[in-house]
Amino acid sequence: MHWIINWRCTVSCSSYLMLYPALFTLMLITSIDATAEPAIKLSNYFQESWTTRDGLPHNTINSINQSDDGYLWVATWEGLARFNGRNFALKGRGTDTGLPDSGVRAIHQDNDGALLVVGSRGGFVRRSTTGWRHWPQLNVLLNDVKQDQHGGYWLASEGQGLFYQQADGSRLHFTSEQGLPSDIVHSLLVDPAGRVWIGSGRGLAVIYPDTPTTIHTIPDIPPVPVFALLQRDDTVLVGTERGLYQWQNGQSHLVQPELSEQPVSALLLRNNELWLGTTDRGLLRLTDGVLEQLTIDGGLPNNRILSLYQDRENSIWVGTNGGLFRLREAPFVTYTAERGLAGDYTRAVLAHSDGSIWVGSSQGLSRIVGQTIERLDISAYSRGQSVLSLSETADGSVWIGTYTDGALLWRDGKIVQKLQRDNGLLANEVRAVLPLTDGVWVGTAQGLNFVTKDATKAYGTEHGLPALFIMALYQHSDGRLFIGTGGGVAIMQTDGSITALDFSALDGAEYAFGFTPDPQQNLLWMTTDRGLVAYHFADGRLSMLGRKVGLPFDKLFQAVLDVNHNLWISSNRGILRLERDNLAGVLSGLQQELHYELFGESDGMQSAQANGGSMAAATLAQDGTVWFATSKGVSWVQPGILRRFATHIPPVVIEGLRVNGAEAVLRQGIVIAPGANRLEFAFAGLGFVMPQRIQYRSQLVGFDEDWIDRGSHNTAEYTNLPPGDYQLRVAAAYPQGGWSRQEAHVNFTILPYYWQxxxxxxxxxxxxxxxxxxxxxxxxxxxxxxxxxxxxxxxxxxxxxxxxxxxxxxxxxxxxxxxxxxxxxxxxxxxxARLDALTGLPNRRAFDEALARECARSKRSNLPLCLVLMDIDHFKQVNDRYSHSIGDEVLKLVAAEISTQCRQDDTVSRWGGEEFALLLPNTDIVVAQDICERIRKAVMQIDCSAFAAGLHISISLGVAQFAGEVPHDKLLSRSDSALYQAKQSGRNRVDVAL
Structure with missing residues (x-):
């Protein structure tokens, strides 16, 4: 009981500071952070969720916390799940953790930053970076745990009251007989003054440090379950079954009338925002007196919320009864029909000079002013209201190109002019409009028109246009008109003559989707179906920047130069960002490869499929934001926000080691036996905002002379290392961010054979x-x-x-x-030496020889060639659950099944581990996809019941067609990317690299 003597009363309850409840609420809100940035609307946060399908052991998320090494820990009824941003690792009951049961109820940090874990059967353990420690179980469900200033632990139980475990391991017990309102204790809070706040099944109680054996019930708090407690300064927030209350200076009252009947189950303070989880009404947020709500209808997995947590990257994690949910800022924000757009399938976006954004969709026209979206009704002039193009005139009017009803001129809130086939247009499908002072150019699906007050001129292929399908128009300062068509680009000179640019040396480019002038480099960027083309105004030269210089795909729709002259380009597969200096270096020949960032759904877009083929499908707003028309709403990004994401440097850890394909215990100074001809290290950057975009580099001291850039690949493999002492160093960074200040490293030794x-x-x-x-x-x-x-x-x-x-x-x-x-x-x-000993298939060495031979033959004979990379889904789980011998049987069965489905001329080999490779000579991508689908279905039919009951096998396949790449490693990279996409999209599927 020495802890009782050492406690001192450090607070006093001043009765003369009794204030009105409204003033308490105002003090709570204003004291949080008066200088914080305005809160983002709940609807603007990017949402993500994880369930058992993503690796969670259970969908009820009881508690969330982050350890000092950067891992996110999730408490479920089936164990602890450790999350590194890519996958979950399960920590359940057993000698490793010391937990008596897998059910985990709460995770909190102690005074030293270690994790305290409590749960079923009275399990109580401590996890630090050095290992696990456990104490004798209490044989009752523990709901909460907190450590006080003396090193003791307060433990809340479900039905047996409150326990206090002192630093020496002895325990004290408090029940209703000692004054607890109820023997059910849901929540605990130890404040800096040493007070212990107890949220029980029948109200709130407190133990003061000067009377440590006396339990005081707090008046004015209803005698109902208290699920959550939170402190800010001298205020204690109390989340009850019947509303949110606060205690301050001895007085308690309801925080806000709107919260009077809200069953509050979790609390979180962030800047000037109070986040509240409820038992059945979803997520609430109180900001400056404004209450917002997010429910299942808004994206929550479940309306029952059990936990809230803010990680070190300021993401909000929500533990629900239906999985793990996260709200975070993302580079992109997307407006959809749910937010008020006329339609989701948007084709054109215009940054108006008045600061508004006009959005044309397949279901009508919208205008965005600030956070307000209004729909502009053009139904009287366009039956379908399907908008293809938008363009602003000098006086602020807007031309609206439609799909079936020609071009409409909007001025002063109404349509004042309509151009269509009946009054001279070549077609009613208008994809490009370029207003000038003396008229307007109208690009249609059947040619080009120039319309003035007095006449309408028409231009077709007989006038020099390479094709009639017009998609983009641009007039240079020298008066020349650039015309983008389905057959290339034409230039109309000032004398009216039209000449087509020679695209014959541009990798077969035909469609010209958009034009973007770049005054800084004195050129015009053209987005085409074969990449990015630069037209040099000085000499009329054309430069192609396509796959040969590193672009991941061919078809590019619209390019926009941001305020820093970096290029943003829309495509069917996401938004590309190219840096100004790198673009200039590739154009000048000083650099050989384009470096790009690719943004998609994980970055805030509802769909990575942007739209093109109309003017304009992307635009730069006055505030520097870049807007894109997509198949699921209009998405915008503030380029400067990328630097904010890059300021966080993710910690990096080395997570695993495989020696000759087998898992090895990873520890410092590990000694590896002779004959280790293949070492594979797995590492992870513990960043959760953009985990797929984290970049890695590694150096094997004793082998590598310098750092090796790994890109976004989080593994490093070394083969045939000579015996000796080594150290692997790993660093991580977000794109445009700095590398890890504290690198992860592991030392190991490879022993020699006696004859070495x-x-x-x-x-x-x-x-x-x-x-x-x-x-x-x-x-x-x-x-x-x-x-x-x-x-x-x-x-x-x-x-x-x-x-x-x-x-x-x-x-x-x-x-x-x-x-x-x-x-x-x-x-x-x-x-x-060319065969795999387990499956009898050709090994990696034999396959590399076959790949080089077949690529050379394909290029020489101009016959198609396809490469397929296959990976057995969740194979690690087969090894972990059944055994490695069962895993070997699975590998042999899969290898036999793949061989059965292949032709005599095909080459199938074991690529490594659970991966297989297949070469399909004289086979185009369509036939290859059919073969892969046949293989995928055949593998699913493999019967493993003879040696592993309940085991079902599936594979993911990535297919790429040889396109003459030199070296052919790029073919491997594209096939591997397709395989990676297949696994990310749900596994047991075939994805094709386009």
Whole structure:
């Protein structure tokens, strides 16, 4: 009981500071952070969720916390899930953790930053970076745990009251007999003053440090379950079954009338925002007196919320009864029909000079002013209201190009002019409009028109246009008009003549989707179906920037230069960002490859499929934001926000080691036995905002001379390392951010075989020398004896010499036979060196030879060639759940099934681990996709019941067609990217690299 003596009362309850409830609420809100940035609307946060389908052991998330090393920990009824941003690792009951049961109720940090974990059967453990420690269980469900300033632990139980475990391990017990309102304790709070706040099943109680054996019930708090407690300064927030209350200076009252009947189950303070989880009404947020709500209808997995947590990157994590949910800022914000747009399928976006944003969709026209979205009704002039293009005139009017109703001019809130086929347009499908002072250019699906007050001129292929389908128009300062068509680009000179640009050397480019002038480099960017084309105004030269310089795909729709002259480009597969200096370096030949960032759904877009083929599908707003028309709303990004994401440097950890394909215990100073010809290290940057975009670099000290850039790949593999001492160093960074200040590292030693040791060879050399000396001495003595007998045995010696000659001839014959046998064994060994011992398939070495041979043949004969990379889904779980021997049987069955489905000319090999590779010569991408689908279905039919009941197998496949890449590693990279996309999209599927 020495802890009782050491406590001192550090607070006083001043009765003369009694204030009105409204003033308490105002003090709570204003004291949080008066200088904080305005809160983002709940609807603007990017939402993500994880369930058991994503690796969680259970969908009820009881508690969330983040350890000092950066991992996110999630408490469920089936164990702790450790999250590194990409996957979950399960920590359940057992000798490793010391938990008596997998059910975990709460996770909190202690005074030293270690995690305190409590749960079913009274399990109570502490996890630090050095390991796990556990205490004797209490045989009752523990709901909460907090550590006080003296190193003791307060433990809340479900039905047995409150426990206090002192630093020496002894325990005290408090129940209703000692004054607890209820023996059910839901929540605990130890404040800086040493007070212990107890949220029970029948109200709130407190233990003051000056009377540590007395429990005081707090008046004015209803006698209902208190699920959550939170402190800010001298205020205690109390989340109850019947509303949110606050205690301050001895007084308690309801925080806000709107919260009077809200069943509050979790609390979180962030800047000037109060976040509230409820038992059945979703997520609430109170900001400056404004209450917002997010429910299942808004994206929550479930309306029952059990926990809230803010991580070090300021993301909000929500533990629900239906999985783990996260709200975070993302580079992109998307407005959809749910937010008020006329339609989700948007084709054109215009940044108006008045600061508004106009959005044309397949279902009408919208205008965004600030946070307000209004729909502009053009139904009287356009039956379908399907908008293709938008363009602003000098006086602020807007031309609206439609799909079926021509071009409409909007001025002062109404349509004042309509251009269509009946009054001179070549077609009613208007994809490009360019207003000038003396008229307006109208690009249609059947040619080009120039409309003035007095006349309408038409231009077609007979005038020099390469095609009639017009998608983009741009007039340069010198008066020339650039025309983007479905057959290339034409330029109308100031004298009216039209000449087509020569696209013959541009990798087969035809469609020109958009134009973007770049005054800084004195060129015009053209987005085409084969990449990015630069037109140099100085000499009319064309430069193609496509796949050959590193672009991931061909078709680019619209390019926008941001305020820093970086280029943002829309496509069917996301938004590309190219840096200004890198673009200039590639154009000048000083750099060989374009470096890009690709943004998609994980970055805030509702759909990575942007739209193009109209003017304009992207635009730069006055505030520097870049807007894109997509198949699911209009998305915008503030380029400057990327720097904010990059300011956080994710910690990095080395998570695993595989030696010759088998898992090894990872620890400092690990000693690896001789014969380790393949080491694979897995590492993770513990950043959760953009985990897929984290970049890695590694250096194996003792082997690598410098850092090796790994891109976004979080593994490093080394083969045939010589024996010796090594250190692997790993660093991580977000794009445009700095590298880890504290690198992860692991030291290890590879032992040599006995015959690789220096002392072994020294001993061998000494033995050879001694034998040689002994033989010389013996020979010398023999010669002396032979000399004495020589004269007496000349004839006899002659006969023996003849016999010896015959014997040598026989030996020579035996030697020839032995050499022949050795050659045969060498050939057999060479053949075995190209086969995988487990599956009998060609191995990686044989496959690399076949790949080089088939690529050369395909390029020489101009025949198609496809490469397929396959990966058995969740194979690690097969090894972990059944055994590695069962995993080997699965590998052999899958290998046999793949071989059965292949043709005689196909090459199937074991790529490594659970991966297989398949070469399909004389096969185009469509046929290859059919073959892959047949293989995928055949693997699903494999019957494993004979040796692993309940085991079902599936594979993911990535297909790429050879496009003449040199080196052919790029073919491997594209196939691997397709395989990665297949696994990210749900596994058990075939994805094609386009």
């Amino acid at each position: 040791r220096v002392d072994f060879w020294l001993a061998i050399m000494a033995t050879i020398i001694l034998l040689a000396l002994a033989m010389l001495r013996w020979r010398f003595n023999a010669l002396q004896r032979s000399e004495q007998l020589l004269r007496l045995q000349v004839a006899e010696k002659t006969l023996k010499l003849q016999q010896q000659a015959d014997h040598l001839q026989a030996i020579d014959q035996e030697r020839s036979a032995l050499l022949t046998q050795i050659k045969q064994q060498a050939q057999e060994f060479e053949q075995q």
